Amino acid sequence: MSDGNAVLPWLVIRQDGNGNRYRVGRYATRTEAQEVADRLDDQGQEQLYVVERTAATGQAG
Incomplete structure (x- = not known):
């Protein structure tokens, strides 16, 4: 089984004190x-x- 085509539209973003933003992970649901x-x-x-x-x-589409 491959989940290479999985839809993961929700991101968790970490923002530090300097305003730098980093993606922590992608998830299927909010x-x-x-x-x-x-x-x-x-x-x-x-x-x-x-x-x-x-x-x-x-x-x-």
Whole structure:
């Protein structure tokens, strides 16, 4: 089974104190992404974790 074509439109982004942003992971549902962001936020570090939806690209229509 290959999940190379899986749709993972939800991103968890880490933003540091300097405004630098890094993608932490991609997820299939907003709920899943939010749970990851919440767990990372609970670690007590000074980074901000946010959930964002990617723009739909490359879809035939």
